[in-house]
Amino acid sequence: MLLSQLDSYKMGFTAIQETRWTGERIIDKKNHTIFYSCVRKHHMFGTGFIVNKRIKHLVRDFKAKTPRICTIHVGGLLFNYSLICVHAPTEEKDDDEKHNFYEDLDQIYEECQKRDVKIIIGDLNVKIGQEDMHRPITGKYSLHTLSNDNGIRLINFGMF
Numbered sequence: 001m002l003l004s005q006l007d008s009y010k011m012g013f014t015a016i017q018e019t020r021w022t023g024e025r026i027i028d029k030k031n032h033t034i035f036y037s038c039v040r041k042h043h044m045f046g047t048g049f050i051v052n053k054r055i056k057h058l059v060r061d062f063k064a065k066t067p068r069i070c071t072i073h074v075g076g077l078l079f080n081y082s083l084i085c086v087h088a089p090t091e092e093k094d095d096d097e098k099h100n101f102y103e104d105l106d107q108i109y110e111e112c113q114k115r116d117v118k119i120i121i122g123d124l125n126v127k128i129g130q131e132d133m134h135r136p137i138t139g140k141y142s143l144h145t146l147s148n149d150n151g152i153r154l155i156n157f158g159m160f
Helices: 002-008 053-058 095-111 132-138 149-159
Strands: 013-017 024-028 032-037 047-052 059-066 069-074 081-087 117-123
Touching: 002 047, 013 081, 013 117, 032 053, 032 059, 032 069, 047 053, 047 069, 047 081, 053 059, 059 095, 069 095, 081 095, 095 117, 095 149, 132 149
Parallel strands: 081 117
Antiparallel strands: 013 047, 024 032, 032 047, 059 069, 069 081
């Protein structure tokens, strides 16, 4: 069902979160290839990409960092791209889990090719507010008045 919907929208690359499969795999389907990373033994978390077969030849590399972060390296005409799919811990998770997530994200971001266009896609579980001190990073438009803890972590990641 999902794959046929992606075909109807002519989607080339689709980032997916909370797949809840197990392990890390690359699955070839009729018109798509699925790259994913999940918890090895439990049906929890999971990130990945669904790539249409017509552009699969552009995929140069797939790395599964954690069940919450994976990346795919894609060749382009003018630029190469590093797409990073994420599913961040929710606000109520403990600080260590959030800290570890952003350390892993920072590490995989730094491992991307220097000249690549880097795009982070996914569910970051943040609220970015309209605070004046963050405007140079976030801009002036937001649905929220105040940033939550996860929002501050994302803003800090963006600054560095």
